[in-house]
Amino acid sequence: MQISSSVLCSEFSHLPVAMPSSMYAAPQASASNGVGNGDGMPHVLVVPYPAQGHMLPLLDLAALLSARGLALTVAVTAGNVRLLAPFLAACPSVATVVLPFPSSPFLPAGCGENTKDLPADLFRPFMASLAALSAPLLSWCKSQSRGVTAIVSDLFTGWTLPLAEELGVPHVAFSCANVHYLATTHSLWRRMPTRRRLDDADGTVTFSEVPGSPSFPWRSLPWMFRVHVPGDEVSETIRRIFLWNIESSCFVANSFAALEAAYVERPLPDLMAKRVFAVGALSDAVRNCDERGGKPAVAPAKVAAWLDGFDDGAVVYVCFGSQQALSPSQAACVAGALALSSVAFVWAVRSGTVVPEGFEAAATAASRGMVIRGWAPQVEILRHRAVGWFLTHCGWNSVLEATAAGVAMLTWPMGADQFINASVLAEAGVAVPVAEGADTAPDAGKMASVMAAAVAKEGESVRKRAVELGRNAAAAVAEGGTSHNDLEGLVRVLSDVD
Template identity: 70%
Template structure:
């Protein structure tokens, strides 16, 4: 597949300059970072940028104008190249530049359209007085790999989720199993090449894969994007060894895998738009581990029936206090907030999730199992009640259950679970020996996460090796260190 020419770009890329010297007259290696503009992808990669900048690398982050404000927390040493958002046949004029601003039916065309950024980005790279020496890009921006090949530099693919998901994804897009048979969504897909030969129901596979149509331009573009990334010799993953074990890393033996997470714990730079002190002061009134935090991420809005289920389950769980982040579009039943005001709080804007999870009163979270939420919950030692809905969330929920730090409650974006089951799960979590046992396990896993990113830990050491690889063109070409 050939990269398409850029269509109707508004202007040439704009650059925020940064110094690429190290104070001794020498020029630093120059790493170009290309994030995917979705909160769950972009935020952990920016955390990685902060860590790399702190270790002396010169970095430039490539974004479109609508995403520039999301880079505000980056150090001033990090440069920015602003690429005009592409127009083309897949997207309507004036659509958003981040998936949080798009309806779900535009996610796939959006991903395919971003390939058109390759031409202006390549032109920018060739015009730089300090050549780009390596490219780190999100898994969904795999079109940067042939760009790296043309420049003769190394390419590293960043995955915001687990090694497990990476292994499953590579197998799927290489083999392309189909689900169009008499069993429909009940069909089971086997993965004989992976440890334990797992079998996964078709309905739990990523919607990105399940919606693939052979011969369709958007579908085939997405497949090529992912294959480019999945064939990279190096992966950087927002996970850590104590969570994953070694078997799935061994399944990717042909590739160097740097597990550098939890990145939120290592970088520790994010904040919310709401003053953390306001929420934390409210949480101070509750006992240790007695509060359930409810959030389904920036992309998932609960249907009225699902929101009513969550509200009723909380009403039926009087021993649990709660903080519920209700994304725009989620309709909280009338009268619910007044009826639960003594022990509950509903937040309808961006919440300081890290601060909430780290508060001593929060012991559990009802979560969609998005990768960032999973890593942040583990790092905070918070148990999880899981309701995966899409993408990598099913794999994350399975991995958490296997590790013993989560309790399955429901699954599926359209599912309306049994109210009694959800209420029982919440009550059991905060007020039973079974809940205490799970809490102890996740607290211990949280300690291991902290140890992983501390000096000498597994993630710290992988990050140091990554820095060495990105600092040495010869070494980086094979992504190994002496």
């Protein structure tokens, strides 16, 4: 499938840019460092998707590429510039191009320029609307004295593929998730399997072309696919974005060979006539860009001092990510399970989650639990010797942080790629399921039994595998490791400029 940028612009002509053409034709480059950072060097344009879980790993990759001498420019809309400040402070040679946020008939005015500022029902129209950035970004690329020589783009910004074709440069699709997700999600968008009946929530979809022929219930497939409506403008735009990715020169995944060897080492359908570089865990490879979440609600030293009072592996860390607020019944279930299991715990509670009254006071009085309201120093918590288990929604960034720390997981996938992520962890033998589904409120007693068994002797074998996988993760990003070597291979691809 070859689609020119002229076709792209016509297809998204219904998504006008929210500034006069005389203004958006000349997006602003950063004044401090200069676009391209010198003549004669490869100049890579990096296009992140404005969601925290997507931006952070791609910026980690950008930091690693910059450290290897590539000139980079990161494309960002005005409302996301401040989020780049820690990254740019650590990587001052990286330039930015600031684009006006596009207006769209699908979005209310002033709705926000990052998914953290949006309600869930706007995520899909937001993704589709960003495709209108193609025209001003192409205009900027053509205006540069040092031309762009490659584009590295998030899977959710696959509309950059025709732009790369127009420029005659390689396009690299970046997955902030794993290779398993990369294969299955593109298989979905290419094959478009459907439910036989509208009420067939339990029907399964089998991926016979993927190693191991994995099957997932319909309800566990990525929700963005499940709500696709043929002929609907937003739905068809999103599908086209994913199909464009398949035409990329190569792919990059934030994963590592020891975690999902079956998917990394074998050719995969549609994608693997092209190379996939598994370069993760990126957060473990980058140590100079760690100002990620602002000021923590509790100082890392205070948490560490509290954890020091417990034996190795005795504490369960509980966190469901930055965008998943538990319902009152779910929060009550988690609180009940923690109380009934008698395990020591640290619970990072997202804004909007209501902890049952009296629970925190009782846990504090018993010196058995700590509740953190707001951003928690998650990496430091996971790397403390006392933390042996992580009750998680299976967001991939959290999974990799736990994996790198050698911590076993209690899994409760809720949506997006999380069911696939939980499957990868189960295959690796480093996780125990406790629940699944965004609307599920599991039985507190049953969850307590799983927690208690995990922390006790029954969970030792899983913990040992998690510790070993943590060693493999560290080895992967070290010099000569699989991820390190794949990163060097990616650099060679991006440096191969005529």
